[in-house]
Amino acid sequence: MCHSHIIDSIKQNVSQRGRPDLTPAVDPAWGCAGESLSKFDRVVDLTHTLTPNFPTYFGTPAFEVEEILSYSKDGVNIRRLSYAEHIGTHIDAPIHFSDDGQTVDQIPVERLVCPLVVIDVREKAASDRDYRLCPRDIAKFEDTYGEIPEGACVAMLSGWEQYIGSRDFRGVDESGVLHFPGIHLEAADFLLNERQVFGLGVDTLSLDFGPSKSSPVHNLWLPSGRYGIEGLANLAALPETGTTMVVGAPTFKGSTGGPCRVLALL
Amino acid sequence: MCHSHIIDSIKQNVSQRGRPDLTPAVDPAWGCAGESLSKFDRVVDLTHTLTPNFPTYFGTPAFEVEEILSYSKDGVNIRRLSYAEHIGTHIDAPIHFSDDGQTVDQIPVERLVCPLVVIDVREKAASDRDYRLCPRDIAKFEDTYGEIPEGACVAMLSGWEQYIGSRDFRGVDESGVLHFPGIHLEAADFLLNERQVFGLGVDTLSLDFGPSKSSPVHNLWLPSGRYGIEGLANLAALPETGTTMVVGAPTFKGSTGGPCRVLALL
Numbered sequence: 001m002c003h004s005h006i007i008d009s010i011k012q013n014v015s016q017r018g019r020p021d022l023t024p025a026v027d028p029a030w031g032c033a034g035e036s037l038s039k040f041d042r043v044v045d046l047t048h049t050l051t052p053n054f055p056t057y058f059g060t061p062a063f064e065v066e067e068i069l070s071y072s073k074d075g076v077n078i079r080r081l082s083y084a085e086h087i088g089t090h091i092d093a094p095i096h097f098s099d100d101g102q103t104v105d106q107i108p109v110e111r112l113v114c115p116l117v118v119i120d121v122r123e124k125a126a127s128d129r130d131y132r133l134c135p136r137d138i139a140k141f142e143d144t145y146g147e148i149p150e151g152a153c154v155a156m157l158s159g160w161e162q163y164i165g166s167r168d169f170r171g172v173d174e175s176g177v178l179h180f181p182g183i184h185l186e187a188a189d190f191l192l193n194e195r196q197v198f199g200l201g202v203d204t205l206s207l208d209f210g211p212s213k214s215s216p217v218h219n220l221w222l223p224s225g226r227y228g229i230e231g232l233a234n235l236a237a238l239p240e241t242g243t244t245m246v247v248g249a250p251t252f253k254g255s256t257g258g259p260c261r262v263l264a265l266l
Numbered sequence: 267m268c269h270s271h272i273i274d275s276i277k278q279n280v281s282q283r284g285r286p287d288l289t290p291a292v293d294p295a296w297g298c299a300g301e302s303l304s305k306f307d308r309v310v311d312l313t314h315t316l317t318p319n320f321p322t323y324f325g326t327p328a329f330e331v332e333e334i335l336s337y338s339k340d341g342v343n344i345r346r347l348s349y350a351e352h353i354g355t356h357i358d359a360p361i362h363f364s365d366d367g368q369t370v371d372q373i374p375v376e377r378l379v380c381p382l383v384v385i386d387v388r389e390k391a392a393s394d395r396d397y398r399l400c401p402r403d404i405a406k407f408e409d410t411y412g413e414i415p416e417g418a419c420v421a422m423l424s425g426w427e428q429y430i431g432s433r434d435f436r437g438v439d440e441s442g443v444l445h446f447p448g449i450h451l452e453a454a455d456f457l458l459n460e461r462q463v464f465g466l467g468v469d470t471l472s473l474d475f476g477p478s479k480s481s482p483v484h485n486l487w488l489p490s491g492r493y494g495i496e497g498l499a500n501l502a503a504l505p506e507t508g509t510t511m512v513v514g515a516p517t518f519k520g521s522t523g524g525p526c527r528v529l530a531l532l
Contacts, residue, residue, distance in 0.1 A: 039305040039510065039531075045375040049517045063518065068350055071365050076481075077522040078362070082348040084334055088516075096344070099337050109311040113531065215342075244305065248514010248527040250354075251315045252329065256343040261514040261526070265305075265379065 046245070046262040048164065048233045050088035055169045057178075057205045062087040085258045091249045092207070092228035096256040097218045104258060105251035107227060111198055115152040116245035116264060117141075118238050122159035125181045129171055131158070132184035132209050138191070145241050153199030153245050154191055156183060157235040160204045171210055182209030185216045192224055199247070201229040229262060238264055312511070312528040314430065314499045316354035321435045323444075323471045328353040351524045357515045358473070358494035362522040363484045370524060371517040373493060377464055381418040382511035382530060383407075384501050388425035391447045395437055397424070398450035398475050404457070411507050419465030419511050420457055422449060423501040426470045437476055448475030451482045458490055465513070467495040495528060504530055 048054065054062040063083035071077045086092070094101025119141050125131040133156045138148070148154060158181040163169040171179030181204055188207075191197040200207055200221055207217045207228045221228060229247065248261035314320065320328040329349035337343045352358070360367025385407050391397040399422045404414070414420060424447040429435040437445030447470055454473075457463040466473055466487055473483045473494045487494060495513065514527035 040379065043375050043379050047517050049371045049519050051519045065518070065520070071361075071363065076363060076484075078350055078352055079520070079522055080348065080350050081518060081521075081524070082346065084344055084346050086344055095337075097337065097342060105315045109309050109529065112527070113306065113309050113529065218342075246512050246514065246529060246531075248512065248516070248529070250514070250516065250525040250527050251313050252331070252347060252525070253315050253317045254331070254345070255347075256345055258347070259516040259518070261378070261516050263375065263379065263512060263514070265512075 040265045042266040044234055044237050044243075044264040044266065046232050046234050046264055047089040047260070048231060050259060054088055055164060055205065056084075056087055057170075059170065059172070060084075083259075085256055086230070088259045089231040089233060089262055090229070090257055090259045091247060092218070092222060092230065092257045093255065094222045094225050094227065096228075097215070097222040101223055102225060103253070104249050104255040105253050107249070111151075111227070112247040112249060114198060114245055115149050115241070116201075116238070116243040117145075117148050117152050117154045118157050118235050118240050118243075119154060120157045120240070121181065122157060122236075125158040125160070129168075129179045129181065130209050130211055131181040132187070133158075133181070134184040134187050135190050138187055141240070148191070148195045148197060150196040151198050152195075153201055153229070153247075154197050155201030155229070155232055155235055156181065156203065158203055159236070161233060161236075170205065178205070178210035180204040180206075180210040182212065183207050183217050185220060188217045188221050192221065192226065198226050199229060199245075200226065201232050201235075203232045203235055204230070206230060229260070232262065234264075239266075242266065306531045308532040310500055310503050310509075310530040310532065312498050312500050312530055313355040313526070314497060316525060320354055321430060321471065322350075322353055323436075325436065325438070326350075349525075351522055352496070354525045355497040355499060355528055356495070356523055356525045357513060358484070358488060358496065358523045359521065360488045360491050360493065362494075363481070363488040367489055368491060369519070370515050370521040371519050373515070377417075377493070378513040378515060380464060380511055381415050381507070382467075382504070382509040383411075383414050383418050383420045384423050384504050384506050384509075385420060386423045386506070387447065388423060388502075391424040391426070395434075395445045395447065396475050396477055397447040399424075399447070399453050400450040401452050401456050404453055407506070414457070414461045414463060416462040417464050418461075419467055419495070419513075420463050421467030421495070421498055421501055422447065422469065424469055425502070427499060427502075436471065444471070444476035446470040446472075446476040448478065449473050449483050451486060454483045454487050458487065458492065464492050465495060465511075466492065467498050467501075469498045469501055470496070472496060495526070498528065500530075505532075508532065 066080045069078040093104045244265040246263045332346045335344040359370045510531040512529045
């Protein structure tokens with residue numbers, strides 16, 4: 001059984017909501033090879049491909065790369081990478097905004113596999129580039145889809161992904177202030193205290209909106225022992241609920257965060 | 267429903283085979299919050315925590331780290347990392363041993379979520395540190411567990427994980443030759459051509475065994491468009507079949523490989 005009813009329901013859901021079906025179905029030749037081996041029908045990559053000029057919060061190059069060995073000369077290709085931890089699609093660990101919070105390698109692995117909930121604020125963000133996802137958006141979401149489950153990751157879909165490659169992704173103005181959507185402190189507080197949500201995701205450069213100077217959401221969320229994921233891709237390809245997210249965060253000891261492979265399993 | 271029968275059968279399987287149950291069950295408070303949201307009962311981390319002195323193939327330090335901003339002075343912790351791509355628990359992309367093979371970011375995402383098969387050669391490796399998993403081991407495995415499915419990842423469990431932290435992990439002798447188990451070329455050829463397996467994993471430093479000079483398995487496997495995973499952890503905590511592996515490989519454009527978060531979902 002290939003859970004064809006699930007595929008159909010996802011396709012219908014996506015088509016009803018006008019979201020593009022960006023990813024191919026899993027190759028039936030292996031994806032359904034034995035029901036006990038595969039519990040999914042589809043994988044959606046929520047990760048941007050990271051290039052040296054991928055936009056960063058501070059506006060500096062995302063990473064440096066150097067060829068160490070090459071196949072033509074040495075029979076093997078190996079490169080050296082160098083980067084600050086918070087680039088591309090990446091995780092923020094509790095220690096990022098605390099003195100003694102968990103580093104990436106200390107986050108319990110079970111927390112990295114969880115239900116993913118997508119809240120769509122594209123319409124509001126389109127008319128206000130400093131929009132913040134607020135408790136009203138959560139209430140509206142829950143009216144339609146039910147209460148957000150404990151331990152989930154809640155991701156804001158602002159539509160900002162369309163601006164990668166243009167100056168609008170950072171949205172820097174004449175005064176050097178950034179402009180892009182984020183999460184409102186009151187929404188973060190509600191998700192933390194009223195819903196026991198564990199992860200907070202955005203498709204922008206920061207959990208806090210662009211103009212923020214004091215990073216209140218980072219300062220509330222991370223020291224509570226929770227994680228954030230910034231720079232998510234392809235959220236528009238997902239249904240609002242029913243997805244399992246896997247955060248493939250490498251475990252460099254002591255990391256405050258870092259580039260991840262984030263996958264959605266449906 | 268929390269698939270308690272699956273949990274029970276895994277526990278029984280693990281206990282029967284004398285393998286330790288290293289990881290806690292998923293917290294029922296969130297892992298089972300709605301059957302449609304979670305299709306698993308357990309997550310096993312197949313990733314080692316990477317320290318600067320984690321053993322590497324070439325014997326050089328695994329990575330360098332530098333503090334850029336600190337919470338006590340700057341209100342935020344950020345570090346800079348620098349490393350050659352093939353360290354710790356990591357993926358080898360086709361380009362690692364070819365001129366024009368796929369880089370990590372070009373591997374189809376569906377290939378990174380697949381059935382994982384574990385072949386246990388600990389007994390043989392214990393008496394021969396240069397042991398290579400051979401076609402006979404595969405035949406014996408298939409006699410018990412059935413044919414290895416197309417598109418799977420096959421991982422060798424040699425037990426070498428116990429030597430991390432000692433010189434035996436690299437096993438360098440007086441002549442500078444390394445000694446640790448790997449995959450035999452004939453086994454790789456069988457898995458590639460007779461089983462259409464896509465991933466090849468080891469709990470040692472290389473797909474090829476330590477003394478190898480010409481890396482025949484790398485040179486067969488990677489140019490065929492397949493990937494390898496080296497330095498896997500916790501394979502002994504898995505059943506031989508029935509696991510879904512997720513390879514959380516970050517997507518630095520052009521990477522020949524790199525540290526991953528590899529998770530097993532049961």
